[in-house]
Amino acid sequence: MxxxxxxxxxxxxxxxxxxxxxxxxxxxxxxxxxxxxxxxxxxxxxxxxxxxxxxxxxxxxxxxxxxxxxxxxxxxxxxxxxxxxxxxxxxxxxxxxxxxxxxxxxxxxxxxxxxxxxxxxVDIVEVDGKGTPRIVEVESGTGRERLGPEAADADAAWLNRWWPLKGAAPGTRAEIxxxxxxxxxxxxxxxxxxxxxxxxxxxxxxxxxxxxxxxxxxxxxxxxxxxxxxxxxxxxxxxxxxxxxxxxxxxxxxxxxxxxxxxxxxxxEGTRPPYDLARSNPRAYLDALRDAGEAGELTARGGxxxxxxxxxxxxxxxxxxxxxx
Ligand SMILES: C[S@@+](CC[C@H](N)C(=O)[O-])C[C@H]1O[C@@H](n2cnc3c(N)ncnc32)[C@H](O)[C@@H]1O
CATH class of the missing domain: 3.40.50.12710 (Rossmann fold)
Known part of the structure; x- marks a missing residue:
């Protein structure tokens, strides 16, 4: 339910x-x-x-x-x-x-x-139309949201220290x-x-x-x-x-x-192996090529x-x- x-x-x-x-x-x-x-x-x-x-x-x-x-x-x-x-x-x-x-x-x-x-x-707060951060409530089976009570004192203290919302526009969110x-x-x-x-x-x-x-x-x-x-x-x-x-x-x-x-x-590092290696040791070349690709994924910008x-x-x-x- x-x-x-x-x-x-x-x-x-x-x-x-x-x-x-x-x-x-x-x-x-x-x-x-x-x-x-x-x-x-x-x-x-x-x-x-x-x-x-x-x-x-x-x-x-x-x-x-x-x-x-x-x-x-x-x-x-x-x-x-x-x-x-x-x-x-x-x-x-x-x-x-x-x-x-x-x-x-x-x-x-x-x-x-x-x-x-x-x-x-963690809990989420959203700034309401009056500028007050309110706890976001969610309906379990649908994900629909509504605004609930103001954040309790300890949560407000965490927000003030780490994610201050003073002067934030209505709809701005923060995560406690x-x-x-x-x-x-x-x-x-x-x-x-x-x-x-x-x-x-x-x-x-x-x-x-x-x-x-x-x-x-x-x-x-x-x-x-x-x-x-x-x-x-x-x-x-x-x-x-x-x-x-x-x-x-x-x-x-x-x-x-x-x-x-x-x-x-x-x-x-993700450095490509030298082409010479492909001729002298094809297996090592392929392994190094695979490693370079994987290193590229692990260190990618935007990823x-x-x-x-x-x-x-x-x-x-x-x-x-x-x-x-
Ligand atoms: C996103 S998965 C990451 C799995 C793995 N570290 C990886 O990088 O592929 C997060 C894991 O944290 C575990 N987890 C969440 N809360 C935990 C807790 N309090 N104690 C131990 N494990 C927890 C979950 O069960 C889940 O397996």
Missing amino acids: NSWSSWRKAAHRALYGPGGFYLRPEGPAGHFRTSVHASPLFAGALARLARAANLTRVVDVGAGRGELLVAMTRIDPDLRLHGVDVAACPDALPPCIGWSDTVPDGAPALLVANEWLDNVP GAPRDEAWAAAVHRLGRGLAVAIDYGHDRDSRPPAGTLAGYRQGRAVDPVPDGTCDVTWHVAVDAVAAAGEAAGAHGTVLRTQREALRALGV LGDFRWVVQGVGMDVPALLREA
Whole structure:
């Protein structure tokens, strides 16, 4: 039965409630392509980052069906790998890879969250005709919207700090990122020691989109976001707010980079192989050509290359290769 609630509650039910979108058997890869699916070069870069930081353990938060970890174990079999997801441990996961629904305590690790935070449901406000930000309510089965109450004090404080709406025109929207800040802070806190890396499409104070970023995806296509469990519902991430939350939870030395900058620093170049190689070693030439194409996709302007990396040290420094990227 259809019901009205705030976007945060509606999306939470639709994505993670009984029969929720993220609990469906096909998993996220059945609906959209992340950097993980685009190329094993992404897993290779993260394995190199772990080694550059002298870390031998990797924890993947929002691990989907474990695709990143499976790729990493092929590239660097000596890494100890662990996936964290609200979805159950995938049947086909190699037994050497651990799995749980919360970040485990343990030895220092590289904690990676690729496209996790954009799926932490948040509320939306819209400025009404009198200039007041009001919570947007949504009908579960249709996606129809109406304006509800004013934002509560804590939400208003978050907006004032990170996404101020003073003087904004009626219809302007903002997304209250507090729940994802809390999720990131909790992950950093549980990590205890290591490197924490959040990778997502995002914005900062200078680039907040006035219409907001709410979007829906189903089977590889952008669709109207309807919180009915049949499509992904997602919001771009306020990366500056997430970084501040991580620092408040004990991280330091935050490095903010585009994926293009980060992957290039980690050796994902996308340079085409020389033609001579085609004659001397055709197989190596074809492999290098494939890698160049995949690196191009991972670092493309207007695509995955524009993703934002938030890299934070927890009881250790961020490796120089990313600080200097
Ligand atoms: C967009 S998918 C990304 C999957 C994978 N990281 C990738 O890049 O292909 C987001 C994942 O985050 C998971 N997720 C959402 N909230 C979570 C939470 N609180 N704890 C663990 N996993 C969560 C979802 O179940 C989903 O698998």
